[in-house]
Amino acid sequence: xxxxxxxxxxxFARPLTLVVAVLLAVxxxxxxxxxxxRQERQAADLLFERSRQVLETLDRLRTVIADVEAQxxxxxxxxxxxxxxxxxxxxxxxxxxxxxxxxxxxxxxLQNHRAGHLALTVTAKLREIDDIVKTASTSGLAALAMIxxxxxxxxxxxxxxxxxxxxxxxxxxxxxxxxxxxxxxIAAAVVIVATLAGxxxxxxxxxxxxxxxxxxxxxxxxxxxxxxxxxxxxxxxANIIGIIIxxxxxxxxxxNDAFLRMVGYDREDLASGRLHRAMLTPPEWHExxxxxxAELRRSGTAQPFEKEYVRKDGSRVPVLIGGAMFEEGANQGxxxxxxxxxxxxxxxxxxxxxxxxxxxxxxxFDVYWETDAQHRFIHQEFADSLAxxxxxxxxxxxxxxxxxxxxxxxETWRKHRETLDAHLPFRDFELARLAPDGSKRYVSVxxxxxxxDTGRFVGYRGVGRHITERRLAEEALRxxxxxxxxxxxxxxxxxxxxxxxxEVNQPIAAxxxxxxxxxxxxxxxPPNLGEVRxxxxxxxxxxxxxxxxxxxxxxxxxxxxxxxxxxxxNEAIVxxxxxxxxxxxxxxxxxxxxxxxxxxxxxxxxxxxxQVILNLILNAIEAMGGIDxxxxxxxxxxxxxxxxxxxxxxxxxxxxxxxxxxEHVFKAFYTTKPKGMGMGLAICxxxxxxxxxxxxxxxxxxxxxxxxxxxxxxRDESIPAxxxxxxxxx
Ligand code: ADP
Numbered sequence: 010x011x012x013x014x015x016x017x018x019x020x021f022a023r024p025l026t027l028v029v030a031v032l033l034a035v036x037x038x039x040x041x042x043x044x045x046x047r048q049e050r051q052a053a054d055l056l057f058e059r060s061r062q063v064l065e066t067l068d069r070l071r072t073v074i075a076d077v078e079a080q081x082x083x084x085x086x087x088x089x090x091x092x093x094x095x096x097x098x099x100x101x102x103x104x105x106x107x108x109x110x111x112x113x114x115x116x117x118x119l120q121n122h123r124a125g126h127l128a129l130t131v132t133a134k135l136r137e138i139d140d141i142v143k144t145a146s147t148s149g150l151a152a153l154a155m156i157x158x159x160x161x162x163x164x165x166x167x168x169x170x171x172x173x174x175x176x177x178x179x180x181x182x183x184x185x186x187x188x189x190x191x192x193x194x195i196a197a198a199v200v201i202v203a204t205l206a207g208x209x210x211x212x213x214x215x216x217x218x219x220x221x222x223x224x225x226x227x228x229x230x231x232x233x234x235x236x237x238x239x240x241x242x243x244x245x246x247a248n249i250i251g252i253i254i255x256x257x258x259x260x261x262x263x264x265n266d267a268f269l270r271m272v273g274y275d276r277e278d279l280a281s282g283r284l285h286r287a288m289l290t291p292p293e294w295h296e297x298x299x300x301x302x303a304e305l306r307r308s309g310t311a312q313p314f315e316k317e318y319v320r321k322d323g324s325r326v327p328v329l330i331g332g333a334m335f336e337e338g339a340n341q342g343x344x345x346x347x348x349x350x351x352x353x354x355x356x357x358x359x360x361x362x363x364x365x366x367x368x369x370x371x372x373x374f375d376v377y378w379e380t381d382a383q384h385r386f387i388h389q390e391f392a393d394s395l396a397x398x399x400x401x402x403x404x405x406x407x408x409x410x411x412x413x414x415x416x417x418x419x420e421t422w423r424k425h426r427e428t429l430d431a432h433l434p435f436r437d438f439e440l441a442r443l444a445p446d447g448s449k450r451y452v453s454v455x456x457x458x459x460x461x462d463t464g465r466f467v468g469y470r471g472v473g474r475h476i477t478e479r480r481l482a483e484e485a486l487r488x489x490x491x492x493x494x495x496x497x498x499x500x501x502x503x504x505x506x507x508x509x510x511x512e513v514n515q516p517i518a519a520x521x522x523x524x525x526x527x528x529x530x531x532x533x534x535p536p537n538l539g540e541v542r543x544x545x546x547x548x549x550x551x552x553x554x555x556x557x558x559x560x561x562x563x564x565x566x567x568x569x570x571x572x573x574x575x576x577x578x579n580e581a582i583v584x585x586x587x588x589x590x591x592x593x594x595x596x597x598x599x600x601x602x603x604x605x606x607x608x609x610x611x612x613x614x615x616x617x618x619x620q621v622i623l624n625l626i627l628n629a630i631e632a633m634g635g636i637d638x639x640x641x642x643x644x645x646x647x648x649x650x651x652x653x654x655x656x657x658x659x660x661x662x663x664x665x666x667x668x669x670x671x672e673h674v675f676k677a678f679y680t681t682k683p684k685g686m687g688m689g690l691a692i693c694x695x696x697x698x699x700x701x702x703x704x705x706x707x708x709x710x711x712x713x714x715x716x717x718x719x720x721x722x723x724r725d726e727s728i729p730a731x732x733x734x735x736x737x738x739x
Contacts, residue, residue: 042194049187063114070106077100077138080092103131104131123169130165131162257302262341271328272318272326297314309334310334313330326350328349375391375395378471384409386404389402409440416451434458436455437453451476452476455471456472523547575611576613576615578720581615581622582604600645601644602644605649613700617696621697641662642661645658646660652719654721657719660714675704678691702719704719705718
């Protein structure tokens with residue numbers, strides 16, 4: 010049979026009881042042993058006493074026998090009857106002692122037997138002696154023999170005395186052993202009792218301390234309980250959560266206002282005892298309630314779970330409910346009810362917001378991405394609308410710069426990585442990858458750094474938008490804007506003046522030069538009137554040219570079509586070479602012209618096209634004027650171009666053009682010169698284009714710049730291209 014746990018633990022909890030029990034057992038055992046000792050002692054004393062008496066009796070017997078022997082011997086020797094008086098007494102005493110002896114050794118069979126034998130012998134001998142004494146006339150020798158026979162009695166007495174002495178020694182030994190045992194017993198009892206008393210004292214102290222603690226604990230617990238009760242009461246009264254007290258079968262006995270508010274009932278409903286779990290619970294939750302009831306009965310608590318209540322008005326309220334029985338085996342318990350409406354609404358709002366956000370992302374962005382702290386992709390989602398999206402998952406684990414992008418350039422990447430490593434947000438970082446057809450697909454990505462609760466950087470999260478169309482549109486727009494800016498600027502008054510001044514400057518300079526020449530011819534002795542006439546003729550031409558320039562610019566600005574002359578292009582070029590010869594010589598430049606002979610006539614504004622050539626020559630002179638190394642060479646070519654038109658080429662050995670600037674030089678106001686206007690090449694190109702031609706620049710070999718322009722031919726000038734022959738300048 011097993012001992013109930015509580016009982017056995019009580020035994021351990023109260024060792025004092027155990028000690029007392031042991032003490033009692035020791036006392037009982039000691040008592041028992043003491044009684045036993047007493048009995049044994051008494052028995053030993055009795056035996057001792059008996060042996061002593063036996064010895065005394067035997068001693069007495071021996072004396073009496075000796076007396077009897079002496080009396081008989083005296084009588085037989087003297088036949089004096091006075092000896093026989095005393096004999097009667099001795100005889101009687103011998104018999105009595107023999108009987109007493111028999112009684113004393115009754116318990117010892119051997120001694121008893123000997124005593125019996127001795128008594129018989131004594132009686133027989135005494136009778137024999139009496140007979141001899143009565144016939145005293147018989148020989149004294151026989152009588153003496155008879156008397157001698159008393160020695161046998163004496164020997165028997167000696168035997169008994171020996172035996173009894175032996176017994177006495179044995180009794181003494183046993184008595185000693187008993188005494189020793191007693192001493193040990195007393196000592197052991199004293200030690201055990203002292204030890205137990207010590208233990209009991211210690212335990213009593215422990216117990217006292219434990220009790221004191223328990224009392225303190227009790228007081229604390231009571232305070233705790235009171236405190237907790239107060240808190241619970243506050244909780245109940247605070248009405249933050251619904252609290253109900255129920256019977257396990259579902260009847261609600263008490264409820265706070267929060268609960269009543271939640272389910273829409275009032276205190277009267279509660280007081281009437283109508284409130285019942287079954288009534289508050291929609292049918293589909295009954296089965297769940299049954300399980301909870303079983304759980305409560307089994308374990309005493311019900312883990313919180315979500316369910317619904319039906320309000321008094323029939324609507325439903327989602328709740329979280331948990332509860333516990335008051336005590337084991339009882340029928341009542343407490344339940345905590347939390348209204349989840351708000352939370353459900355929040356969750357729903359969150360879900361909707363996420364959905365809205367998803368929709369927004371879906372329609373606003375083409376890529377959603379996440380990277381880890383090392384900037385490696387951990388998540389990528391591509392919109393269905395994104396053409397040429399990389400295969401799903403193919404870029405996971407790579408950084409963005411490990412993905413084959415063709416743009417941006419290294420410097421931009423470096424700056425971008427600096428931003429990433431500084432964990433800063435970034436916007437509209439534009440990248441280009443190659444589409445299977447070889448065209449570029451542009452994506453613009455933006456990202457925000459993500460930090461965890463401890464503020465540790467965990468990666469980036471961001472979106473990307475496909476911007477190829479936008480980029481193309483932007484480029485077109487930029488071109489248009491540049492054009493617009495150009496037009497705007499050209500039409501501003503001050504700049505117009507500047508450009509007119511620039512273009513008119515050349516004919517005026519030529520006029521001055523020719524006028525000075527005419528003056529020199531006039532001052533000559535005799536004056537050379539022929540030369541003066543020529544100079545004046547050239548002055549007239551220059552004046553007309555200046556007028557034409559202004560007319561041309563005005564026409565350009567008014568977007569009037571250029572004038573239509575038919576002229577020899579080579580001849581127009583030679584005129585410009587002549588005009589600039591002094592500048593060429595001044596700068597130590599060697600000038601060569603290779604003008605294709607028999608070039609078809611060109612249709613167009615002769616003055617404008619001469620402006621173009623003049624501008625190219627002056628630019629080349631200026632460019633080479635700035636260098637002090639190598640030969641300064643200027644070559645002007647004309648010839649036919651593959652498309653059928655004419656091609657004019659001006660090349661120099663100056664510093665040349667930065668490949669990145671090749672197009673910029675044609676932009677209005679682009680200049681690298683301190684006093685430059687940056688208008689010359691822009692106007693040149695627009696003049697050439699107004700004639701239906703093209704103009705461009707490139708690098709010369711081994712150094713310098715090449716400027717070229719084409720002009721279409723008149724429609725009827727469809728002669729085949731001719732070989733270009735060198736034609737040194739005049
Ligand atoms: P500007 O003469 O006022 O500078 P242009 O339009 O004629 O205006 O020239 C624009 C720029 O083009 C010049 O400032 C110069 O930097 C560059 N350029 C033009 N021609 C040459 C050339 N032959 N060699 C090197 N650079 C040139």
